[in-house]
Amino acid sequence: MKLEWSDDLSVGNARIDADHKDLILKTNNVVQAIDSRDISVLMHAFDLLEKSLSTHFANEEKIAHAIRFCFERNESDHKNILEILNRIKGAVADMGSSNGKMTADAVDHYSELLCDWLTNHVFNEDMLMKPALKAYPYDYIPG
DSSP states (O other): OOOOOOGGGOOSOHHHHHHHHHHHHHHHHHHHHHHHTOHHHHHHHHHHHHHHHHHHHHHHHHHHHHTTOOOHHHHHHHHHHHHHHHHHHHHHHHHHHTTOOOOHHHHHHHHHHHHHHHHHHHHHTGGGGHHHHTTSOTTOOOO
């Protein structure tokens, strides 16, 4: 499964949209690494995705607070995906340390989990900010 950016994913803020585009790229890189079943490449892709997620979450939280948007649901969802990502990384690291191979089911499960989370998060959580963001310029970044 490959994710692609579309204007339907825009929340109306350049920084958040750019972060989402980067997260799509990083998630696609993880999916590609999962498909290759190369555990060292996959662990590197996971690390890059985790770094991008952390940066995005900080950016999104800063903007949400600046526009006085209630951010509790998003924060909870952010913590949840980081925990899931760490569990997946742990499972993959265990496979690598025991010279195990990722099964086709594991490949499909992890790929779908990450793609579904990102899509659902943007559409069901981040889009809630869109009406509030309309009152600000597209390139708004709080000082």
